Amino acid sequence: MLRRLHWVILRRLPGPFFGWLGTLMFLLLMQFLIRWLPEIAGKGIPLPVIIELIAYNLAYMVVLAVPMSVLLAALMAFGDLAESKYYTVIKSTGISFGQIVWPTLVLATVVMGGMLYFNNVMLPEANHRARQLWSDIRGKRPGFELQPGIFYDGVEDYSILVQDRPSGTNKLVGVTIYDYTEGRDRQAVIKAERGVIESHDGGARLTLRLQEGVMHRPLPPDANSRAGRYEQLSFDRHRIQFTLSNAVFRRSEPDKISRSTRTMRTPQLLRTLDSLKARRGTRYSALYDRVYDEITPDPAAPSAPDTVSFTPAPSPSAYAALAGLDSTRQRRVVRSATQMARELQSSIQHTQRDTRWTSQRIRSYQVEFYKKFSIALACLVFMFVGAPLGLAIRRGGLATIGAIALGIFMFYWVTLVQGEKLSERGFFPPWIGMWIANLIMSGAGIWLVLYVVLDLGATPPLRRRLWNWLRSFRS
Secondary structure, eight states: OHHHHHHHHHHHTHHHHHHHHHHHHHHHHHHHHHHHHHHHTTSOOOHHHHHHHHHHHHHHHHHHHHHHHHHHHHHHHHHHHHHTTHHHHHHHTTOOHHHHHHHHHHHHHHHHHHHHHIIIIIHHHHHHHHHHHHHHHHTOOOOOOOOTTSOBOOSTTEEEEEEEOOTTSOEEEEEEEEEOTTOGGGOEEEEEEEEEEEEEGGGTEEEEEEEEEEEEEEEOOOSSOOSOEEEEEEEEEEEEEEEOGGGSOOOOOTTSSOOOGGGOOHHHHHHHHHHHHHHHHHHHHHHHHHHHHHHSOOTTSOOOTTOOOOOOOSSOOSOGGGTTOOHHHHHHHHHHHHHHHHHHHHHHHHHHHHHHHHHHHHHHHHHHHHHHHHHHHHHHHHHHHHHHHHHHHOSOOHHHHHHHHHHHHHHHHHHHHHHHHHHHTTSSOHHHHHHHHHHHHHHHHHHHHHHHHTTGGGSOOHHHHHHHHHHHHHO
16 A cells, blocks of 8 residues: 555656646746847847757756756645545554655655756856857847948948938948048048948958949148148949958857856866965965064074164163164164065055955855755755645645745745855855755754644644643642
């Protein structure tokens, strides 16, 4: 009977899990498209590149959707078990809660292992490639699109205006071009009755052939006259070439962009952490050695020619170290000591700024390291919470289960995000900020297990039992 029960529970889990996983992934994908599609559209990005960008960004959506899908699947599977009275019958036969739930915990452990691999290997690589692809897309300018009656400034050092452009053709009517290649103070103005656009190298170069026009341009002073000159040229045909390399989408080199905390795999993250800690320790050691060398006299050093032995002054002095010196040597000693103190103060402040920045980076890397494992462990924690909670709810529709799961997940995610921010600012250690959400949810899971095992829902409230217990002493 117990084996059949395990089979029933395990058979009920995959359906809700994959169903909710697909639903959540769809909602997150729609949110991504609504937010970022306006930035992609209108730049002539090839469709395969857009699909690739979406595929890379699906990685962080999986990180959000999988733990919540585990929670929803656990709530639905064990909720159905309690609603059908199957759990009541099983419990009456003497089967404990632990005997019922352990296969689901094993399954959640398998999912957790998959998420550990995903968070440590696949997610950083997907984030890195998505970041690099975003950089290539944002560096691409919109294509060469002339609209009648509107100045086009997409070509560097040129501003182009056309009166008409017949649809479906490359012909232009009434072309006016402002040429700033010689500077704004020496701009040239070109006007033509007609023109034709020719594209080369996939749109990287354009040739504009003008017909029946005139060119107005200022000329620099020559040897005969220092005054500015003006030139007007009429032409039957004139050709201008434009370079539009930024308007053509090109992929950059694979490792052009350096990796950040969220794009590093765990081994690289640990190596960077060790390097930053070693750098911080080296800075502290160098500062300590310098201060120690400055304030500690060297007994083996030869005495300076003008050094005199200090003898106590007959009258008290404000500074004992200056006693016995004349005014000239006192000023020399004070000036040297002041310069040394200022140099040490500057070195200490510089080291303090550098180590503060290094410590902040160390905290950021530590936060990212713990977060990879914390989010993966959430799959097991949510199964540990969802199983007893589903049995405790007993009855509830899809809306109730969804609302409860959303509330739990929002509390978990807000706690995780706030813990990340506070840890990076140094309010408490990074491991506390990244594990506190799991610790709170684990504590809630333990309470729910006790609630189900001890059947606290069918007994008087705790406050009433305490009151009865106190009354028993009085009687």
